[in-house]
Amino acid sequence: MNEELVRLMEELDHSKEIASEHSISSKIDRATENDQSPKAVAERIAFGFCEEYLDKPNGWGTYFGPMMVWVGDDGKAYESPSIALVTKEIIEHWKNRSQETNNPLMRARYAGLVWDLSEAAVDEKPDYRIAIDYVNALLDVTDNDLCEHPTEAITKITRAFKVACALNNRELEERCVESAIKLEDRIAEDDKAGLWGFCFELFVLGKYKNLSEVQEQKLVDDLESRLIRVSKGHSPWVCESAAIPLATYYRSKAMNDDVTRVIEVVGNCFEDACDGLAPIQVSSWLQHVHDIYISFNMIENAERVSKKISEVGPGVVESMQEFSNSMEIPKEKLEAYLASMTKGGLHKTLRRIAAQFIPKKDQVEQQVLDLAKNHPLTYLFTKTLQDHKGRPVATIGGIEEDLEGNVIHQLRNLST
Numbered sequence: 001m002n003e004e005l006v007r008l009m010e011e012l013d014h015s016k017e018i019a020s021e022h023s024i025s026s027k028i029d030r031a032t033e034n035d036q037s038p039k040a041v042a043e044r045i046a047f048g049f050c051e052e053y054l055d056k057p058n059g060w061g062t063y064f065g066p067m068m069v070w071v072g073d074d075g076k077a078y079e080s081p082s083i084a085l086v087t088k089e090i091i092e093h094w095k096n097r098s099q100e101t102n103n104p105l106m107r108a109r110y111a112g113l114v115w116d117l118s119e120a121a122v123d124e125k126p127d128y129r130i131a132i133d134y135v136n137a138l139l140d141v142t143d144n145d146l147c148e149h150p151t152e153a154i155t156k157i158t159r160a161f162k163v164a165c166a167l168n169n170r171e172l173e174e175r176c177v178e179s180a181i182k183l184e185d186r187i188a189e190d191d192k193a194g195l196w197g198f199c200f201e202l203f204v205l206g207k208y209k210n211l212s213e214v215q216e217q218k219l220v221d222d223l224e225s226r227l228i229r230v231s232k233g234h235s236p237w238v239c240e241s242a243a244i245p246l247a248t249y250y251r252s253k254a255m256n257d258d259v260t261r262v263i264e265v266v267g268n269c270f271e272d273a274c275d276g277l278a279p280i281q282v283s284s285w286l287q288h289v290h291d292i293y294i295s296f297n298m299i300e301n302a303e304r305v306s307k308k309i310s311e312v313g314p315g316v317v318e319s320m321q322e323f324s325n326s327m328e329i330p331k332e333k334l335e336a337y338l339a340s341m342t343k344g345g346l347h348k349t350l351r352r353i354a355a356q357f358i359p360k361k362d363q364v365e366q367q368v369l370d371l372a373k374n375h376p377l378t379y380l381f382t383k384t385l386q387d388h389k390g391r392p393v394a395t396i397g398g399i400e401e402d403l404e405g406n407v408i409h410q411l412r413n414l415s416t
Helices: 003-013 021-031 038-046 088-100 104-122 128-143 150-167 170-187 198-205 213-230 236-252 256-273 279-295 299-319 331-342 346-357 361-374 403-414
Strands: 068-071 077-080 383-386 392-396
Touching (some): 003 021, 003 038, 021 038, 038 104, 088 104, 088 128, 104 128, 128 170, 150 198, 170 198, 170 213, 198 213, 198 236, 213 236, 236 256, 236 279, 256 299, 279 299, 331 346, 361 403, 392 403
Antiparallel strands (some): 068 077
């Protein structure tokens, strides 16, 4: 390692300041800009990996994954950092660094990489003790509030709990539960739904078997209290974030009266919030409420909301804008085209028209993918189709979760 990197690592190793892997990565990148030594590479890529990559299609089936993935001009996929850079020597370097550093955030990253990437990168199973070190380091980070942002702390404690469960280490599991509950108490703010409810989701709905009755009741009571507070003067979406987990929990306990009570709170919150909104937004929100009622088998409530959606429909139609585009075709070109399509008799003409105008699914699918590439925002969000009275009749998801729906919609557009 060069002298600048050595000085930086000594400074970071003894730091207990609030930081993030990104800020550490930036400092290391500057110190190793022209250094391609093995240790410099090991440090540079260690803090370049991205967390929570397990469910991403372009990952490696591991918790950590590349920060960036792109397709080059040659059509090949590239990634940075690449798992191909991880060698046995780098794994060994990370293992040693996890024991040397006094910085909890760095210790967690080194130990986590060894535990997560050893088998995927170099086909070697890591020692389970590195996972214990990993969990302890994550707990140290969380308990001492060393993350720059509270959402990062949630990520850390969630990871710690899942690794502890994978180890079947009850002592570590229970420490994670206590740490997570204390973390939520410290960071929760009513109007920021992402900062609360994660303990309820992870331990109650996740059915953690060693959760005590006292802990479970506290999490239920906390969410009930929050639901009461956010049902007035807050966004209905925040109210939903409290109500849906509670309703799911009560349904699992066959507490149907509580399910109805909680869902009616969020339903009323949305309906009250519709006052003064544009008709198209009212329709969208009421449709969302309708879907919630249906998902919890509250048919009468759903039918009542359906009537409201019908009532607001005409206003939706009136508020819509028409977009059109025109083009001119020279008369001689049109006549030449018609002549080429109709020559050879009726039978051949019909076959020719069918071959020309019946869309081919694979071609339409490719057309949709090309459109999504050139106009990505159009295909990121859910689309709601409405009839001539402004009533929702179909919903099409984004391109990733509903490619078929987008293809069918494009077929419909081509036929009109």
